[in-house]
Amino acid sequence: MATTENETKGLLPRRPVAQLTHRDEQLRQMFREIVVGALCPSLDGHRPIPFSFSTSAPDIDLYEENNEVVVKAELPGMGKDDIQIEFTDYQLCIKGEKKRDAGLKKENYYFSECSYGPFSRVLDLPTDLQIEKARRIFENGILKIRLPKAEEIKKATVKIKVE
Numbered sequence: 114m115a116t117t118e119n120e121t122k123g124l125l126p127r128r129p130v131a132q133l134t135h136r137d138e139q140l141r142q143m144f145r146e147i148v149v150g151a152l153c154p155s156l157d158g159h160r161p162i163p164f165s166f167s168t169s170a171p172d173i174d175l176y177e178e179n180n181e182v183v184v185k186a187e188l189p190g191m192g193k194d195d196i197q198i199e200f201t202d203y204q205l206c207i208k209g210e211k212k213r214d215a216g217l218k219k220e221n222y223y224f225s226e227c228s229y230g231p232f233s234r235v236l237d238l239p240t241d242l243q244i245e246k247a248r249r250i251f252e253n254g255i256l257k258i259r260l261p262k263a264e265e266i267k268k269a270t271v272k273i274k275v276e
Contacts, residue, residue, distance in 0.1 A: 170232045171207065171256075175239070182242060182260045186234070189254040190227075196256060200244045205258070208233045 174185040186207055188196060196209040210231040241263035250257045 170234045173207075173234060173236065175236060177239075177262075180262050182239065182262065184236065184256075184258040184260070186256040186258075187254065188251075188256050191254065193249075193251040193256075196251070198249065198258065200247075203238045205236045205238055206233060207236075207256070 171186040171188050173187075174183075176183055176185075184205060184207075188209070188211075191209060191211055195211075196207065199206040199208070208231075211229050213229045238260070242260040243263055244260065246261045248259045250259070
């Protein structure tokens with residue numbers, strides 16, 4: 114017995130959005146399995162090694178205070194001599210290298226979440242600044258660079274009559 118077109122549609126409803134949602138969830142699950150399997154191998158077959166996607170670039174705040182632009186960078190575990198600051202045009206570059214304790218060996222770690230290695234962070238500065246008057250303060254792993262704003266050029270206002 115032949116079925117009509119309407120009966121076939123009733124038996125096999127077409128739900129493209131539901132199918133896409135299901136496929137999307139399948140892809141997400143496969144991605145999780147691949148990433149977790151590749152990036153979080155186990156030490157002894159039972160305990161996964163935590164993995165961090167963070168880089169060693171410092172977290173930065175950039176704000177204005179008392180006619181100065183302030184750059185605040187978090188650099189825990191570093192000394193002031195390990196940090197270089199460079200100015201070029203309207204950019205500030207903070208460079209350095211956070212070194213791992215030389216006395217510890219890789220095989221002695223249970224896991225490591227701290228970031229180590231060289232870093233470089235470039236910031237676009239928001240306005241004209243007096244770079245030669247910059248002050249650098251480094252205290253408790255926090256670097257603050259205080260940059261006085263350039264003195265604004267006084268603008269003359271001229272009124273023109275329209276005839």
